[in-house]
Amino acid sequence: MTTTNPSPQGAAVKIPVSTLPTVDANIFPKGGLDILSREEVARLRDASGGMHDLLRRCALAVLTSGSASDDPRAAQELYPDFDIEVHQQDRGVRIDLRNAPAMAFVDGHIIRGVAELLFAVVRDLAFTAIELGPEYAGELETSADITDAVFRLLRNARVLQPGDPNLVVCWGGHSIGRDEYMYTKQVGYELGLRGLDICTGCGPGAMKGPMKGATIAHAKQRRSRTRYIGVTEPGIIAAESPNPIVNHLVIMPDIEKRLEAFVRIGHGIIVFPGGVGTAEEILYLLGILLHPDNADLPFPLILTGPTIAAPYFEQIDRFIRLTLGDAAAERYEIVIGDPVAVAKKMGAGIRRVREYRIEQKDSFFFNWAIQIPEDYQQPFVPSHEAMAALQLRPGRAVHDLAADLRRAFSGIVAGNVKEDGMRRIEEFGPFEIHGEPAMMQALDALLRAFVEQRRMKIAGEYRPCYRVVT
Numbered sequence: 487m488t489t490t491n492p493s494p495q496g497a498a499v500k501i502p503v504s505t506l507p508t509v510d511a512n513i514f515p516k517g518g519l520d521i522l523s524r525e526e527v528a529r530l531r532d533a534s535g536g537m538h539d540l541l542r543r544c545a546l547a548v549l550t551s552g553s554a555s556d557d558p559r560a561a562q563e564l565y566p567d568f569d570i571e572v573h574q575q576d577r578g579v580r581i582d583l584r585n586a587p588a589m590a591f592v593d594g595h596i597i598r599g600v601a602e603l604l605f606a607v608v609r610d611l612a613f614t615a616i617e618l619g620p621e622y623a624g625e626l627e628t629s630a631d632i633t634d635a636v637f638r639l640l641r642n643a644r645v646l647q648p649g650d651p652n653l654v655v656c657w658g659g660h661s662i663g664r665d666e667y668m669y670t671k672q673v674g675y676e677l678g679l680r681g682l683d684i685c686t687g688c689g690p691g692a693m694k695g696p697m698k699g700a701t702i703a704h705a706k707q708r709r710s711r712t713r714y715i716g717v718t719e720p721g722i723i724a725a726e727s728p729n730p731i732v733n734h735l736v737i738m739p740d741i742e743k744r745l746e747a748f749v750r751i752g753h754g755i756i757v758f759p760g761g762v763g764t765a766e767e768i769l770y771l772l773g774i775l776l777h778p779d780n781a782d783l784p785f786p787l788i789l790t791g792p793t794i795a796a797p798y799f800e801q802i803d804r805f806i807r808l809t810l811g812d813a814a815a816e817r818y819e820i821v822i823g824d825p826v827a828v829a830k831k832m833g834a835g836i837r838r839v840r841e842y843r844i845e846q847k848d849s850f851f852f853n854w855a856i857q858i859p860e861d862y863q864q865p866f867v868p869s870h871e872a873m874a875a876l877q878l879r880p881g882r883a884v885h886d887l888a889a890d891l892r893r894a895f896s897g898i899v900a901g902n903v904k905e906d907g908m909r910r911i912e913e914f915g916p917f918e919i920h921g922e923p924a925m926m927q928a929l930d931a932l933l934r935a936f937v938e939q940r941r942m943k944i945a946g947e948y949r950p951c952y953r954v955v956t
Contacts, residue, residue, distance in 0.1 A: 507587075508587065509583070509585075509588050509591050509594075510585065511582075511583045512583075513583065513604070514579075514580055515579065515581070522572070522574065522608075522612055523616070526616050527579065540611060541607065541611055542569065544607045544724070544737065545570045545607050545608075546724075547561065547723045547724050548600060548604050548606075548723075548728055549587045549590040549600060550587050551603060551730055561587075561724065561727075565586075567584070568583075569584045570583055570584070603735045606643065606735040606736070609642065609643065610642075610643060610736060610738075611720075611737065613638075618635055629858065629859070632860070632863040633854075633858070636750060637852060639747070645713070645715055645736060646751070646851045649851070651836050651843070653682070653751060654683070654684055654755070654756060654832055655748050655752035655754070656670070656673075656674070656685070656696040656756050656757075657686070657687070657692070657758065657767045658693065658695075658758030658759060658760045658764055659692055659758070659759060660690050662692055662758070662941070666692070666791055667691060669758070669792040669823075671698050673695075673699065673828050674697060674698060674699025674703070675703045675825070676699075676826055676829035678700030678701070678707070679706070680833050681707065681709065682700070683712060683715070684700045684713070685715040685717065685748065685752055686715075687763075688716020688718045688728045688732050689718075690727075693716070694729035696756075696758075712733075713733070714731050714733050715732070715733075716728050716732035716736070717738060717748060718737055719740055719741055721740075721906065722741075722744075741865075741866075741899075742864065743863075745770050745862075746863060749771065749774065751853070752853075753836045753840075753850075754785065754839065755771065756832060757787070757788070757818075758791055759791045759798045759941070761941035762936060762942070765802070765932070768789075768802065772806065772814050772888055773885045773887075773892060774856065774858055774859075774862065776813065776814055776888065780857055783855065784835065785817075785835075786831070786832055786834075786835025786836065787819070788818065788831060789818055789821070793822060796822050799820050801931075801932055801935055803820065804928070805929070809887065809888075809891060810887065810891075814884065859889070861889055866897075868893070868896060868901070868907060868917065873897045876893055876894055876921070877890050878925055878926070878929070879921055894919055897919075898917070898952050901951025907951070916950060916952050919952055919953070919955065926956045929954055933952070933954065
């Protein structure tokens with residue numbers, strides 16, 4: 487429930503930032519949020535330790551759910567006076583919002599779906615602060631420790647549900663054309679007709695389209711228990727607010743745990759057209775699948791888009807074959823302009839996953855069997871020094887090279903849409919990426935294509951945050 491006090495609304499044609507419609511509200515969770523301890527509430531209220539600012543930024547992102555901007559500072563500039571506080575009460579918690587965006591409310595009450603996302607923010611940040619804080623760093627030293635932490639985060643978020651495998655992870659760009667977006671909807675529709683649920687990065691574009699298509703299909707099939715899972719992390723959510731269809735939001739502490747979450751809970755992955763973030767995801771997964779320990783592991787991976795996107799996937803395929811070899815290309819299939827074929831192939835692939843899990847006595851809801859090397863799990867901080875030190879050259883173990891290529895794209899993502907990365911670029915200039923000349927030429931050509939196809943940014947002129955040294 488909410489109690490509200492609407493603030494005055496300006497009537498001028500050009501509304502100053504300070505007079506955008508806002509609402510004050512006290513919100514009481516109705517389930518979906520465990521009772522917080524006094525220590526957890528104190529952490530969330532501690533402005534000096536940085537948790538309050540993080541809570542404020544993530545909360546503002548979900549309160550502006552559906553925003554088309556990919557600038558992490560845009561919402562903060564539009565609502566500079568927004569604030570949030572979490573209060574401990576005898577029977578649970580109370581969330582106080584001050585100067586919150588009025589778009590999150592209808593007739594004085596917060597939209598239920600937005601409230602659920604807000605509770606998810608509080609839940610995940612509290613869990614991370616208490617269970618995975620700096621004082622617990624010694625407990626995350628091994629690969630098994632990190633995987634266990636990912637498991638506990640997902641379990642706490644209640645997304646690990648028993649049942650037959652049916653969760654399809656959909657990757658793709660937030661900045662895509664209309665034809666590409668409509669295609670993602672068509673694929674989502676075909677997946678939904680076959681009883682498959684959707685997991686994405688929770689944002690707009692290729693993350694929203696499959697969920698929207700699946701929603702219609704699930705309604706036609708009269709499926710009432712459906713999952714539209716959005717997995718994000720603090721550096722991304724402010725730039726890519728959750729789309730309105732997400733009904734399970736999970737905020738992982740960093741990009742590495744976010745990527746591991748996708749691989750552990752998904753039963754197959756579909757990749758739509760995208761930019762550097764999508765390339766990062768592809769390289770992460772291929773690096774894992776190319777590891778000798780995962781050679782026999784079934785994991786359906788389909789790259790797909792409309793006919794207009796065929797050149798995009800040709801570029802991606804060429805780059806992968808040049809850098810990682812033809813063996814990498816054997817781990818995925820490219821399907822152009824055929825949503826029905828994509829859904830049928832994914833359904834068949836997930837049935838093979840089910841059979842394999844039964845044989846290996848592995849769970850359906852969390853893929854324990856897949857081996858993820860520890861260097862894939864350790865957080866990469868994209869400083870100028872770290873980006874320049876990446877070993878982008880042939881002759882290395884293919885999964886090691888894939889890991890560094892992934893880090894290169896991760897750094898560009900940070901420079902494009904993450905506040906810390908953008909601040910580094912403003913202060914020190916573009917990242918420099920070094921490597922073997924032929925590989926650098928291929929990388930430069932791929933990135934230039936992303937820029938020309940306007941896959942780097944939703945709106946405005948794109949200024950590269952990187953320089954490829956060829």
